[in-house]
Amino acid sequence: MSLTSSTPSDSARSASLAARSLAVLPVHSRNNALTAIHDALLSAKPTILDANAKDMSLATTASKDGSLSASLVKRLDLSRPGKYEDMLQGILDVRGLPDPVGQVSLRTLLDDGLELERVSCPIGVLLIIFEARPEVIANIAALAIKSGNAAILKGGKESSHSFEAISRVISEALEKTEVPNAAIQLVKTRDVIDELLQLDRYIDLVIPRGGNELVRFVKEHTRVPVLGHADGLCSVYLHADADVEIAKRVVVDSKCDYPAACNSAETLLVHEEVLGTVLPTVAEALLQRGVSLLCDARSKEVLREKLPSDKAVLLQDTGETDYDTEFLDLKIAVKTVPAVGAANGTAHTSDPSLDLAISHINAHSSGHTDSIVTQSKEAAEYFMSAVDAAGVYWNASTRFADGMRYGFGTEVGISTNKIHSRGPVGLEGLTIYKYKIRGSGQVAGEYGAGKKAYKHEKLDL
Amino acid sequence: MSLTSSTPSDSARSASLAARSLAVLPVHSRNNALTAIHDALLSAKPTILDANAKDMSLATTASKDGSLSASLVKRLDLSRPGKYEDMLQGILDVRGLPDPVGQVSLRTLLDDGLELERVSCPIGVLLIIFEARPEVIANIAALAIKSGNAAILKGGKESSHSFEAISRVISEALEKTEVPNAAIQLVKTRDVIDELLQLDRYIDLVIPRGGNELVRFVKEHTRVPVLGHADGLCSVYLHADADVEIAKRVVVDSKCDYPAACNSAETLLVHEEVLGTVLPTVAEALLQRGVSLLCDARSKEVLREKLPSDKAVLLQDTGETDYDTEFLDLKIAVKTVPAVGAANGTAHTSDPSLDLAISHINAHSSGHTDSIVTQSKEAAEYFMSAVDAAGVYWNASTRFADGMRYGFGTEVGISTNKIHSRGPVGLEGLTIYKYKIRGSGQVAGEYGAGKKAYKHEKLDL
Numbered sequence: 001m002s003l004t005s006s007t008p009s010d011s012a013r014s015a016s017l018a019a020r021s022l023a024v025l026p027v028h029s030r031n032n033a034l035t036a037i038h039d040a041l042l043s044a045k046p047t048i049l050d051a052n053a054k055d056m057s058l059a060t061t062a063s064k065d066g067s068l069s070a071s072l073v074k075r076l077d078l079s080r081p082g083k084y085e086d087m088l089q090g091i092l093d094v095r096g097l098p099d100p101v102g103q104v105s106l107r108t109l110l111d112d113g114l115e116l117e118r119v120s121c122p123i124g125v126l127l128i129i130f131e132a133r134p135e136v137i138a139n140i141a142a143l144a145i146k147s148g149n150a151a152i153l154k155g156g157k158e159s160s161h162s163f164e165a166i167s168r169v170i171s172e173a174l175e176k177t178e179v180p181n182a183a184i185q186l187v188k189t190r191d192v193i194d195e196l197l198q199l200d201r202y203i204d205l206v207i208p209r210g211g212n213e214l215v216r217f218v219k220e221h222t223r224v225p226v227l228g229h230a231d232g233l234c235s236v237y238l239h240a241d242a243d244v245e246i247a248k249r250v251v252v253d254s255k256c257d258y259p260a261a262c263n264s265a266e267t268l269l270v271h272e273e274v275l276g277t278v279l280p281t282v283a284e285a286l287l288q289r290g291v292s293l294l295c296d297a298r299s300k301e302v303l304r305e306k307l308p309s310d311k312a313v314l315l316q317d318t319g320e321t322d323y324d325t326e327f328l329d330l331k332i333a334v335k336t337v338p339a340v341g342a343a344n345g346t347a348h349t350s351d352p353s354l355d356l357a358i359s360h361i362n363a364h365s366s367g368h369t370d371s372i373v374t375q376s377k378e379a380a381e382y383f384m385s386a387v388d389a390a391g392v393y394w395n396a397s398t399r400f401a402d403g404m405r406y407g408f409g410t411e412v413g414i415s416t417n418k419i420h421s422r423g424p425v426g427l428e429g430l431t432i433y434k435y436k437i438r439g440s441g442q443v444a445g446e447y448g449a450g451k452k453a454y455k456h457e458k459l460d461l
Numbered sequence: 462m463s464l465t466s467s468t469p470s471d472s473a474r475s476a477s478l479a480a481r482s483l484a485v486l487p488v489h490s491r492n493n494a495l496t497a498i499h500d501a502l503l504s505a506k507p508t509i510l511d512a513n514a515k516d517m518s519l520a521t522t523a524s525k526d527g528s529l530s531a532s533l534v535k536r537l538d539l540s541r542p543g544k545y546e547d548m549l550q551g552i553l554d555v556r557g558l559p560d561p562v563g564q565v566s567l568r569t570l571l572d573d574g575l576e577l578e579r580v581s582c583p584i585g586v587l588l589i590i591f592e593a594r595p596e597v598i599a600n601i602a603a604l605a606i607k608s609g610n611a612a613i614l615k616g617g618k619e620s621s622h623s624f625e626a627i628s629r630v631i632s633e634a635l636e637k638t639e640v641p642n643a644a645i646q647l648v649k650t651r652d653v654i655d656e657l658l659q660l661d662r663y664i665d666l667v668i669p670r671g672g673n674e675l676v677r678f679v680k681e682h683t684r685v686p687v688l689g690h691a692d693g694l695c696s697v698y699l700h701a702d703a704d705v706e707i708a709k710r711v712v713v714d715s716k717c718d719y720p721a722a723c724n725s726a727e728t729l730l731v732h733e734e735v736l737g738t739v740l741p742t743v744a745e746a747l748l749q750r751g752v753s754l755l756c757d758a759r760s761k762e763v764l765r766e767k768l769p770s771d772k773a774v775l776l777q778d779t780g781e782t783d784y785d786t787e788f789l790d791l792k793i794a795v796k797t798v799p800a801v802g803a804a805n806g807t808a809h810t811s812d813p814s815l816d817l818a819i820s821h822i823n824a825h826s827s828g829h830t831d832s833i834v835t836q837s838k839e840a841a842e843y844f845m846s847a848v849d850a851a852g853v854y855w856n857a858s859t860r861f862a863d864g865m866r867y868g869f870g871t872e873v874g875i876s877t878n879k880i881h882s883r884g885p886v887g888l889e890g891l892t893i894y895k896y897k898i899r900g901s902g903q904v905a906g907e908y909g910a911g912k913k914a915y916k917h918e919k920l921d922l
Contacts, residue, residue, distance in 0.1 A: 081910070110867075116868075223681065257904070257905050386481065388484070390896060391897075405908070419584065420880040420893075423896045434851060440707065444718050445718040449542070
């Protein structure tokens with residue numbers, strides 16, 4: 001790993017060359033590098049937390065005068081209980097996972113002595129641009145090395161002290177390993193993002209980790225494929241037969257567990273029939289946790305009847321854009337899904353209300369994670385098939401959308417892309433595959449109409 | 462399927478809505494639609510070939526006055542022996558393949574009663590822009606419908622008669638099926654490509670089928686992910702121990718079987734030690750087939766000694782750009798790979814010449830398909846690991862890079878992308894996945910340091 005002050009183009013070119021060596025490095029060499037990083041970060045914890053404290057103090061000041069959002073400050077804090085340990089554990093988890101490189105996903109006998117094989121391999125060079133969340137450096141370095149990819153890291157100015165401290169530690173740790181020096185590059189030079197984004201000759205994938213604006217900026221300024229999500233607009237839908245206790249647990253956790261996270265719920269859809277039965281309990285629990293409820297007319301009307309007056313008075317109205325807003329805050333937009341009788345001619349569902357909820361989600365959610373609360377397996381399965389999102393859950397909190405929670409060790413980010421990787425992206429998401437053919441002089445001209453025929457026999461993996 | 466004259470934006474929006482219905486349509490309904498298309502195209506063969514003859518006659522004229530390339534004319538021709546039958550067979554092959562939707566690729570028990578599942582699903586809306594090759598419409602329609610994706614097709618003016626005839630037939634055939642009318646849209650309006658490429662709100666993937674210029678234009682004018690390849694610069698490398706007969710067969714087929722194809726070889730790398738033993742036989746066979754050999758100084762020198770003088774006189778010199786040129790013609794650039802003694806300190810190969818060949822390929826080939834001819838399993842495996850291409854072959858012709866030959870039924874194209882799909886793209890390449898979680902009210906806040914732990918038990922698929 002090098003802390004580089006060279007030009008973006010030199011960095012990218014040397015990363016690209018390093019990626020070739022890394023791609024053929026055996027897994028034990030890659031794992032040894034992870035051990036080295038882990039051990040070094042463990043010993044350097046006090047130094048790194050000191051550096052992080054400097055960033056926090058600057059950020060807290062900036063937050064007070066309004067130039068930095070409170071949620072960004074929260075993401076920056078490495079001293080939150082368990083955060084440093086989670087970062088370290090993530091490295092060990094990644095080390096313990098099976099090698100994602102060299103996995104065979106298809107084998108076909110094309111003809112006698114002519115075998116086709118599809119094998120996973122690294123993508124090449126990743127460019128990771130991030131704002132806060134300094135622990136991302138460790139996650140990304142671990143995932144990149146294990147998956148055989150080179151990575152260029154560009155951190156934001158808010159986390160610059162933490163970033164430098166962590167990268168110095170990683171850099172020294174890697175010097176004693178077989179991972180080529182240029183495989184993980186830390187670009188410290190300022191104002192080079194535009195230039196980096198033009199280097200599609202060397203860079204294979206950009207992963208922006210940060211707010212919507214960063215992601216949008218990146219998407220608009222590069223031809224390199226971008227992996228990530230701009231918005232995390234997640235919804236929870238309470239169906240007509242939702243269990244009140246499950247509804248309360250799922251909605252409260254989805255909204256309140258960590259409101260600044262992309263997998264927090266921003267919209268609560270409620271079937272008309274449970275406005276007076278399930279919603280009041282859910283609403284009361286949310287109000288108790290300090291959540292502002294932005295309600296449509298129908299849900300507000302029912303809630304005002306059902307809630308104690310000191311609670312009812314807290315209800316607010318939805319504005320025009322509330323169903324399209326990622327609040328990242330203790331706010332949730334409530335919408336009533338009308339009870340509609342079974343329609344004639346709808347082939348694949350017998351419940352038009354469910355279709356209305358799904359249509360709302362497909363039109364307004366960001367394809368991140370959406371959850372249904374229902375006792376009906378049929379409704380749940382239909383919802384999970386028809387909602388077009390990276391995560392579709394039944395009776396579970398949207399907050400489960402996370403690489404660590406999914407068992408991926410850690411993640412480079414959560415993708416709402418509909419190509420390559422979707423949802424939390426771990427090791428598998430950082431690989432692609434190549435097709436190998438092993439023959440003994442076979443040529444295509446021998447096959448075809450009136451000539452030899454392909455066997456296309458599926459072989460065991 | 463509709464032959465639409467509506468605005469690109471209306472087309473895309475209705476395709477996007479149709480994609481939602483198509484995504485939940487059972488596989489038998491999708492297969493029935495393929496049967497209908499196949500049968501209709503079979504009966505309409507004479508009509509369609511008549512239309513194609515009109516395109517061919519215009520194209521042949523344009524080719525004579527130089528405004529259209531000969532290779533494009535060749536691609537346009539639906540009457541080439543077996544081409545129409547291949548197109549029909551491709552539809553049946555796709556119908557016979559397993560449903561790519563709903564395939565479970567990961568199942569993990571997160572905790573008791575909390576299951577994570579990764580399931581394949583359609584991508585959404587595909588935009589396919591193509592120049593010649595009218596049979597592509599049928600391939601794409603079949604692959605799109607089977608994989609549950611909507612598709613917007615925009616054909617080039619060279620194939621407009623064939624295109625209209627085929628689409629009319631498909632359109633009528635689909636009217637009697639459950640596939641929504643707007644799921645396959647044929648845009649006839651001219652000059653709308655720019656506008657279509659801006660519709661990233663509705664379109665999930667663009668697949669340009671055509672020459673380098675089209676692909677480059679598309680890549681530079683859209684934020685929608687692009688699947689395809691600009692160049693098909695394939696190489697064959699003859700290693701020091703290459704078998705002369707295998708070398709001849711593989712090189713001749715790679716170059717001559719169909720020179721206008723993207724999977725034809727453009728560069729021949731030859732280990733110095735076999736310049737005088739293997740190369741002369743290969744070169745003579747190529748010259749006999751009318752191939753121009755553009756040689757570097759060393760290979761030309763040896764060949765002039767070894768070849769009969771009437772052959773030797775045909776040898777040409779390489780120009781500066783020949784190793785970076787996709788000739789699409791009966792031309793091949795020959796380069797000598799110096800014999801270098803075993804180096805000290807190269808950890809993962811004992812043959813520096815092999816590394817030189819690999820470096821040349823990684824620097825000059827386009828990541829499409831590259832082949833090594835060698836008797837050494839070790840050299841072949843190292844080559845296949847280290848060459849960064851969609852297809853890496855051992856003793857086999859580069860011409861095998863093809864969806865039909867790989868057993869995918871047909872293909873939407875060959876991708877040199879390093880994300881999502883690489884190589885020939887069939888049904889699997891047109892799907893993505895979503896994560897489903899089935900629970901009973903579990904919330905993320907219950908898990909973590911000092912709280913419940915995730916089980917992360919791998920479950921059978």
